[in-house]
Amino acid sequence: MQTAYIYHPDCLKHDMGMGHPECPQRLITIENELLTTGLLSQLQCYDAPLATMDQLVRVHTPGYIESIRQAAPTAGLIALDADTAMNPFTLNAALRAAGSAVLATNLVLAETVNNAFCAIRPPGHHAESDRAMGFCLFNNVAVGVAHAIEHHHLQRVAILDFDVHHGNGSEEIFHDNPHVMLCSTFQHPFYPYSGANSGSDRMINAPLRRDADGAVFRQAVKDSWLPALNRFKPEMIFVSAGFDAHRDDDMSQVYLSDDDYVWITQQIVSIADQYSQGRVVSVLEGGYELHSLARCVAAHIRVLQGKEI
Incomplete structure (x- = not known):
């Protein structure tokens, strides 16, 4: 299967300060692994292209988008919340x-590729319609999902979120929105x-629970x-791919x-093959141990490539 890998060096320039876990090295380490293994x-x-205002406003309020643009500093760091900051390069990285996610959606629905992985930062699933939080500015997966619905006229789209934090945004x-199902596993409280x-x-x-292992997660x-997805029969699947559990x-x-992440990806691909013509767009969220x-x-x-592991 053909898998797209979507990336941009602008995503390395977003830096929230020394010691912050959501750091540029995350993408560097991923790319090094993919190079070393030949993948x-x-x-x-x-x-990755810059998202447009028309694409963002499907999921974020115009006032919020403008507030992020206005907040972008010309030097140094500014805090959006206790965990989330902007430097002069953050706005472009977030766009x-x-x-x-928009490009990945277009590529998959045009059948240029079977599926896609977006190696990007900042992550997105905590960003609400009018609020940045939890390292997130724009809700990347949501922008892709809304594009699939509004531009490509899909009727049933699923977001599968296995990040350790709830995808509140x-x-x-x-x-x-009756066109969207969200399935989320997360540690609680x-x-x-x-x-x-x-x-x-x-x-x-x-x-x-806080001590859950792979058996608990799989169950x-x-x-x-799985029962919900079998009822919903999504036409396309988006993944909020967080590896911080x-x-x-x-x-x-x-x-x-590692085996649990292989297993959950296999479940996602199986559902996609059954209902979604194999269409999967996966977008990086968390994961901080490099x-x-x-x-x-x-x-x-x-x-995603269909390889045996």
């Missing part, structure tokens, strides 16, 4: 990150302290995600292994 040469590589944006009691027949939340997916990542207290992040992204991509 990068097997991918269809594309530069590239959102634009990557994605839920807020699409809570009342844990930042952003949402999701446990906000589910519905389309917002499928599966909170995990949660089998019990909650890995047992080596000290950003959380959930203990997933070695496990790089390994798991590479494994995730191998499964």
Whole structure:
């Protein structure tokens, strides 16, 4: 299967300061892993474009988008919240990150590629329609989903979010949209302290206790995600691909292994093959222990390529 790899060097220039876990080295380490394993040469590589105002305003308020533009500093750092900051290069990086999901959507729906992985930052799934938070400025996956619905006229789109933090922004944006299903696993109680009691027949939340391992995670997916997806029959799948529930990542207290990320990607591909003509767009979210992040992204991509692991 042909897999697109969407990236832009502008995403390396966004830097929230020394010691911040959401750092440029995340993308460098991923690319080094893909080079070392020979995977990068097997991918269809594309530069992420800048998202347009028309694309952003489908999921964010015009006032919020303008506030981010106005906040962009010409030097130094400015804080948007306790965890999220902008430097002079952040705005372009955030626009590239959102634009990557639009390009990936176009490529997959044009059948130029079977699926796509967006190696971008800043991440997006905490960004609400009018609020930056949790390292996120624009909700990259949401921008792609809205583009699939509004521009390509899809009727049923699923977001599958296995980041260790609840995708509160994605839920807020699409809570009342009948065209979107969100399936999310996340540690609870844990930042952003949402999701446990906000589910519905389309917002499928599966909170995990703080010491959950791969068996607990897999059972949660089998019990909650898979029946819901079989009912919904999505025409396209977007993935909020966070790797921070890995047992080596000290950003959380959930203990997933490399094999668990292979397994969940296999489930996603299986659902996509059954209902979505294999159409998957995966967008990087969290993952802060660099070695496990790089390994798991590479494994995730191998499964998207249809390779045996």
